[in-house]
Amino acid sequence: MHWEVIWRYREVLWNGLIFTLQLSVLSIVGSLVVGVVMGCLGALPNFFLRKFVATYVEVLRNLPVVVKLFFLYFVVGLEAMPAAVIALVTHQSAYIADLVAAGLRAVPREQSEAAYACGHGQWQIYRHILLPQALRIVAPPMTSQFIEVVKNTSTAMLIGVEELTFQTQAIESETFRGFEAASTVTLMYLAMALAIAGGMGLLERRLRLR
């Protein structure tokens, strides 16, 4: 074992971590926003919106992230980072939209009807009654969606983003210390996943439905 390799390459790993975190945060926020908006649009009583959202979900869920990445990078010609973020957002937001729609459906219809009868408009009903409940209902499966984003950031190495997995490979090819590098990076991914799970757990406890 030559763990000193890790110490020697600490700066490289640190830079990789920063890229991974940037990709993760941007993509999680982006896919959450797009997913929630899509989920809400899909639940509105409008035939065309429903079809549009169903198509969005169906198409984007059935394409591998890497294919989206290559399409945006090589065909559309975006820079590497924007291509990676958009690929991750379109991919995960399709799952999140489906999840949010299921959460919205789980709220009894009487609540929105009572709100409508009290004079609330559609926007107020979503903002104050449906979404707060739907998001609480889907918080547990949302955790794995966020972790999925972090895992998928590693695909960005294929278009040259120097994130954690990219750096691991770089270290391996310079030093032939693949075992040490891969072990370290595995632990780093694990730590990020645990941090997300822990944070979401705290959030869930704060927001628990009474």
Next chain:
Amino acid sequence: MPDSPIRFRSVSKWFGTSQVLKGIDLTFGMGHVVVVCGPSGSGKSTLLRCINGLERVQEGQIEVLGQELTDRTLRSSGFRAEIGMVFQRFSLYPHMSVLQNVTLAPRLVRGTTAAAAKERAIRMLTRVGLADKVDAYPAELSGGQQQRVAIARALVMDPKIMLFDEPTSALDPEMIHEVLDVMRDLAASGMTMVIVTHEMGFAREVARRIIFMDEGEVVEDSETSAFFSAPATDRAQRFLDKILHH
């Protein structure tokens, strides 16, 4: 104020190909309490839900508080708030306290300040006997208490009409009376009320008129005492026999 706050003119409604309201003609008097009864699936809920636009009809006109129901009139949140509605169950917002449930519409729809909304909400909750539950959450209340909160939430908007769709059907027997008591008080205060219920004792005591529906038609529309002493149709008689000897 028009003398009949609700008027149905040849109203028909279909769900897909099945017709659930068949040429309904009705008028409701100001300050009157009307009970709608009839077998399951006869169209009682649908009739009620047409009054505040939760269901739209394909034929005929409905006039409420002097305005014909159209997309335009129903888009007005102020107009909808004139018509309070109480459902069978599940209508409280479970993520909000009782006070938040009751103040939400005054604050967001009417733009009332938080303090004024709170004061008014507490007045309404006192009226339904729940002044001590303002900070409770719906799940901490009994079914009867939840229904009384739902009534307070509708009343806080100062509606001209109150609609009730089987407000006690989902309750344990011992909680029915506390909800009926609140409704009785409301009737005595001169509120215009349309109530779908199977509580025939309550209907007999509070309603001015009974509307009996079957298969999408108004089969009978009589003064309360006449309806109970001698229903004009066999169908109503059979319904009464079944429900009273239950």
